[in-house]
Amino acid sequence: MDTLITYLVATTISSGIFYISYVLLLRKEALFRFNRIYLLSGMAVSYLFPLITFFPFQLIASLFNQGNAGLLKTFTLPTIEISANTESNPLFIKVLSFIYLIGLLIFTVRLIIRISGIYKLKTQSEPKNGEKTNIHWSKSDIPPFSFFGRMYLPETLKNTSQANEIIRHELIHINSLHSYDILFTQVMQILFWFNPFIPLIEVALREIHEFEADKAVIDGGTDPVAYTKILFGQDKAAQAVILGNNFNYSLIKRRLTMFYKKSTRFARLKAALVLPVAVCSVLIYSVGCNQSANKSVSTADDTVSANSGKVMIVTDSTGKQEKVVISEGSEVPPPPPPPPPPPVSSKSSLASVPPPPPPPPAGTKDPNGVYVVVENMPQFPGGEEARMKYVLNNVKYPPSAKEKGIEGMVVVSFVVEKNGSISEAKVIRSVEKSLDEEAVRVIKNMPKWKPGIQNGQPVRVNLNFPVFFKLK
Numbered sequence: 198m199d200t201l202i203t204y205l206v207a208t209t210i211s212s213g214i215f216y217i218s219y220v221l222l223l224r225k226e227a228l229f230r231f232n233r234i235y236l237l238s239g240m241a242v243s244y245l246f247p248l249i250t251f252f253p254f255q256l257i258a259s260l261f262n263q264g265n266a267g268l269l270k271t272f273t274l275p276t277i278e279i280s281a282n283t284e285s286n287p288l289f290i291k292v293l294s295f296i297y298l299i300g301l302l303i304f305t306v307r308l309i310i311r312i313s314g315i316y317k318l319k320t321q322s323e324p325k326n327g328e329k330t331n332i333h334w335s336k337s338d339i340p341p342f343s344f345f346g347r348m349y350l351p352e353t354l355k356n357t358s359q360a361n362e363i364i365r366h367e368l369i370h371i372n373s374l375h376s377y378d379i380l381f382t383q384v385m386q387i388l389f390w391f392n393p394f395i396p397l398i399e400v401a402l403r404e405i406h407e408f409e410a411d412k413a414v415i416d417g418g419t420d421p422v423a424y425t426k427i428l429f430g431q432d433k434a435a436q437a438v439i440l441g442n443n444f445n446y447s448l449i450k451r452r453l454t455m456f457y458k459k460s461t462r463f464a465r466l467k468a469a470l471v472l473p474v475a476v477c478s479v480l481i482y483s484v485g486c487n488q489s490a491n492k493s494v495s496t497a498d499d500t501v502s503a504n505s506g507k508v509m510i511v512t513d514s515t516g517k518q519e520k521v522v523i524s525e526g527s528e529v530p531p532p533p534p535p536p537p538p539p540p541v542s543s544k545s546s547l548a549s550v551p552p553p554p555p556p557p558p559a560g561t562k563d564p565n566g567v568y569v570v571v572e573n574m575p576q577f578p579g580g581e582e583a584r585m586k587y588v589l590n591n592v593k594y595p596p597s598a599k600e601k602g603i604e605g606m607v608v609v610s611f612v613v614e615k616n617g618s619i620s621e622a623k624v625i626r627s628v629e630k631s632l633d634e635e636a637v638r639v640i641k642n643m644p645k646w647k648p649g650i651q652n653g654q655p656v657r658v659n660l661n662f663p664v665f666f667k668l669k
Contacts, residue, residue, distance in 0.1 A: 205389075207247035211479040212394040215239030218475045219401060222467050227458035229409045231468050236398050236405070237378060240385065242476055246483040275581065276606070277588050278665040297391075304387040311383075315344050322349065332364070343367040345376045359427045362419055369410040378402050408455045425453060560651060567612055567659045573650035575613040575658050577643070591639045594666060595631035603629045606665040607636040615655040617645035628666065636664045 215236070223232050322333035331347045334355060341350045341363050348367040354360045370376070382399035389395060415421055559572045577584035598604075605628035612621045622641045624633045640662055649658035 204247050205391075207483055208244050208389065209392045209394065211243035211247060211482065212240060212392060212398070214478055214482075215243060215475050216394045216398055216401070218471050222471050224401070226464040226467070227408075227412075227455060227460050228464055228468050229405050229412065233378070233402065233405045233409070235468075235472055236402055237381070238472070239475060240382070240395070240398055242479055244385075244389075246479050249483055274584075274660055274662050276663040276665050277585060278667055300390040301387060304390045308383050308387060315349075318349055319347070323352075341367055343370045343376070346371060362414060362424060362427055365417065365419075366410045366414050369413045370406060373406070373409060375406040375409075378406070404451070407452055411452050411455065428452065563659055567657045568649060568651060569659050571649040571651040571656060571658055575617070575649040575660065576647040578645070578647060587643065588639060588664070591642065592635060592664065595635055598629055598631045598666065599668065602668060603632065604666050604668045605629070605632065606663055607632050609636050609640050609662045609664070611640055611660060611662060613646045613648055613658045613660060615648055615657060617648045619643050619646070625661065626663075632666050636662075639664075 216239070219232065219236060219239070223235065226232070318335055318337065318339070319333055321337075322335040325332045325334065333347060333349045334352045335349055336352055338353075339349060339351055341348065341354065343349070348364065348371065350360070350363065350367075354363060379399065379402070382395060382402065385392075386395050386399070411424075414424060557570050559570050561568070561570050563569050577587070606626065607624060607628050608626035610621070610623055610625045611619050614620055619641060622637050624637060627633050648655040650656070
């Protein structure tokens with residue numbers, strides 16, 4: 198659920214980046230075709246790039262060995278995951294889902310009504326198949342408009358001096374496939390009706406469509422003064438057909454300005470820069486959302502793959518146990534043997550994540566003279582299952598962290614003394630103060646362990662204890 202919300206927020210902000218950039222830099226420029234491509238591609242990118250929030254950010258794992266080399270040099274126990282259920286109010290989730298479905302239904306019905314209105318005009322109008330398009334003469338007082346391969350004109354325009362120019366105008370809409378743009382934005386409004394930038398982008402596209410058609414008519418030899426009179430002549434109170442490309446789209450003033458607007462070198466320079474800058478901004482933002490959404494998960498996966506196993510404890514919002522999963526046996530597994538070298542392949546991917554380094558051999562000490570791997574590693578009294586039960590009974594998800602939505606993996610380093618007692622507990626990977634303190638508190642209060650043995654003698658051994666706090 199959190200990932201979906203992150204995605205939806207990212208898509209809204211991303212589309213806002215594209216739209217605001219258009220308004221500030223491109224809207225007043227006579228780069229009609231480029232502006233159209235920019236808005237359409239911007240909308241597509243805004244919903245495609247944030248999809249990476251649903252996938253693990255694998256490339257960050259390649260930096261794991263560099264940034265956490267000290268962590269992997271010490272034997273790390275299987276991760277224990279404390280998962281608190283934040284969906285304490287499932288009614289709230291149901292209400293949100295219900296609101297979304299209501300909005301989806303409303304916008305779907307709206308589109309069906311609009312398409313039905315055009316179909317009704319088609320059935321009630323007089324068709325005339327021309328050489329280049331199909332014209333439907335309607336008895337209704339409608340503004341001239343086109344929708345895909347057909348244009349709809351009021352019968353009052355028949356045999357008038359304006360008819361030919363209006364037909365040329367609507368024919369440009371048809372040949373330029375402008376109806377596909379409108380239908381695309383309408384479908385996007387159905388799926389993401391809560392995004393305020395989609396209708397704004399549709400309005401901008403409609404403006405561009407009119408500018409394109411006007412410019413083509415003027416460049417085709419039509420007198421600008423006569424064409425201006427046609428625009429004002431069609432500016433009347435008639436029922437607009439929302440899906441169609443209307444000849445009269447309440448843009449008279451701006452359309453007249455754009456008649457004579459020329460593309461300048463500065464405008465082309467802005468166009469050359471704004472699209473890649475906007476795309477890069479959206480990509481960087483999407484990657485940031487991905488790292489935020491997958492930070493704790495990817496970190497836990499790295500630790501598990503490097504260190505033998507994982508214990509997961511799922512609790513609800515009150516701390517009551519819901520599920521316990523132990524991925525390994527009850528005993529702490531010995532350090533795994535070094536993995537064989539990977540086969541060399543000419544087709545190997547540069548993006549593949551390298552395997553974690555092998556653990557050091559038994560008898561290895563840290564710079565302080567404390568063993569990190571011994572022949573017989575220390576064990577929690579009762580084995581791994583007992584360690585899991587101890588954590589379950591003692592770790593409490595801090596309420597302040599839960600309220601703030603903070604999660605992540607805390608790794609605590611400690612020393613099992615020769616007599617099995619715990620000392621030198623300290624956080625070596627921090628998430629947040631309350632989570633850090635809770636992990637350290639529980640580890641300091643652990644009962645005595647079975648000490649590590651090297652050469653038949655009990656020795657001091659340094660261990661890492663990961664505790665993964667996760668909200669669900």
